[in-house]
Amino acid sequence: MSFDSLGLNADILRAVEEQGYREPTPIQSQAIPVVLAGRDLMASAQTGTGKTAGFTLPLLQRLIDKQPHAKGRRPVRALILTPTRELAAQIGENVRDYSKYLDIRSLVVFGGVSINPQMMKLRSGVDVLVATPGRLLDLEHQNAVKLDQVEILVLDEADRMLDMGFIHDIRRVLAKLPARRQNLLFSATFSDEIKGLAEKLLHNPEEVSVARRNTASEQVTQHVHFVDKKRKRELLSQMIGEGNWQQVLVFTRTKHGANHLAEQLGKDGITAAAIHGNKSQGARTRALADFKNGGVRVLVATDIAARGIDIEELPHVVNYELPNVPEDYVHRIGRTGRAAATGQALSLVCVDEHKLLRDIERVLKREVPRMAIPGYEVDPTIPAEPIVNGRQQQRGGGRGNGGGQGQGQRRGGNGGASSERSNAPRRPSRPQGDGAAKPAGANGRRRPVRKPVSA
Template identity: 90%
Template sequence: MSFDSLGLNPDILRAIAEQGYREPTPIQQQAIPAVLEGRDLMASAQTGTGKTAGFTLPLLQHLITHQPHAKGRRPVRALILTPTRELAAQIGENVRDYSKYLNIRSLVVFGGVSINPQMMKLRGGVDVLVATPGRLLDLEHQNAVKLDQIEILVLDEADRMLDMGFIHDIRRVLAKLPSKRQNLLFSATFSDDIKALAEKLLHNPLEIEVARRNTASEQVTQHVHFVDKKRKRELLSQMIGQGNWQQVLVFTRTKHGANHLAEQLNKDGIRSAAIHGNKSQGARTVRWPILNPAISACWWRRILRRVAWILKNCRTWSTMNCRTCRKIMYTVLAVPVARRQPARRCRWSVLTNISCCVISKSC
């Protein structure tokens, strides 16, 4: 089966081809036709099975097929709820990639960042809104968004949302939606709590279960290494070096442990960054492109242009006031620079999704 046989718009197929996909995954083969038929869906699949495209592609197809005739500001017609900021950003990027040749506007909103820019973008009209429950309710409370014209609701990683205690926020969101809508629920497993939520949310849903219940993906190879606590970091560095691993995600027990491990790996010559709850959203955004292959090429080109500009124009970059420049010099060149408080805003804007900060007066 190919994507051409699924009844998708040629502009969507063009965007899919540019992403390098040729054949739909099993969950996409089952989910896309069902969503296009207008059915409610309850799907279970492990991460990495292509479930995001399983609801994004037919969602976009529905929006361009059923364009509203009324003129004026675009209402939010599709709502995608996710448990975390990072997942929301990832889904938002997928929506932008697949809708690049369509007259579709999308927006990602989550907490931890200023709400005002999000409110300004909503005023311009949005077709697809990707949101975390808390920030969505904040925006609705301030009358920045109306949810009375939602046609498709997607709950992604619903099991995680329940585990994180979002059930009350979800119920508040559902109460503000129109009763006539299509509901898509995606979860890693069909737990009893998920089934209870589905009974209240879904109407005669099609159930899809790609992976076996409560099992890890077969593509994951698991190993256990017994090692003394003091030599864990040494073993990890050796494994990364010998295996020539290009991307590694390490979970630690504590936030301090994450910071310490990142420092030690950097000393070993392995570029590392720690991400945890004590980091601001801005700090997470700075570090995330290092780990994200989808945007790393463009991001690093802009980073290197910024480094070249710093070396050429800033005569005292070793003691610069620019917080962003300090991070760049330390991250890219591993150059230690003095830490000083920022002085003023800089109009230089090269980095995507990173607020340009300050440059010392000597630059």
């Protein structure tokens, strides 16, 4: 099958060809005809299967098929909701690439950056809006965008949306959309929560699936190496050096852990950068660009920050720490082995993580093969320590091993990187640090902070 046979406009096909694509992937060949027919769609597709083009290409076709609105400000006709900034930026880039020969305006909006330029661009009108839920609601609240003429709604990575606690924001967005519209839902997994959302969102949907539920890519070679927690970094550095790994995506559970590991790898002579929710959007973009062009060998990331990272032929993914949610393991290793490429996924597992590994293998329905490098045998006298999640840290008042950078976020993120709303600057409830000054009193003078008397 070729793209020519799918019923797409010649200008869209021209743009697709310029991107180097000749034949549609399975998700594209199945999803595009359904969307072009005007049907609602519920699609299961892992990252790297070409799902973005699977909804972007027919979405553009649907918009140009309909008569344009009357002259004046263009209303938002297609809304694409995504969970993270990186994914929003990636989709926005694809929309621009595929619509370069069309009279279609598109815009990407997300938090973590100034809202004013986004408001200015919305004033001129856009046809396709790619947004994260928090920033979209902020813009709607300020009357910068109206959603009453949306014809097509896309929920991308719906499973991650729910994981991050966006369900309430999604419901608020849905309430502002017209009742008659086309709905497209894409998810890597179909949990009971996703099915519940689909029942309320979709109308007589067509179901498309290109991967079995919670199945890791068969093109990824997976291994587990049992190693003491304190020796993980040493082992990782040795494997990168001896194997001459030039591009490695490494996952940690916390933002603090990502920073620390990147710093330690640098001391080992391995160029590394960290990417997580506390980094500015500019810093995250630069780190990703350096990783893609080979300026940085290792990119250390938290789960949520890694969403939307699209790197062709990424050869190595390392789980420096196993995720708390077993399905996130599937998302992580799905960063490699994409399209026709093969990849390797290595998990460094300490005694604390044995239960997490069992949970992952239960989801995979098989045991991940073990490997061992001489000299890194596990010390059997080291006891297992509980892996405390963010909620338990907050209840107990402790800072955990992440220095307050635990996994639990305001929106329930599991990877230690927060969503775009929780990354927005917050007014502190009390002065931060010894040098901070208290708010000015009635006389306008600032009262100095008294340092606590040490015990």
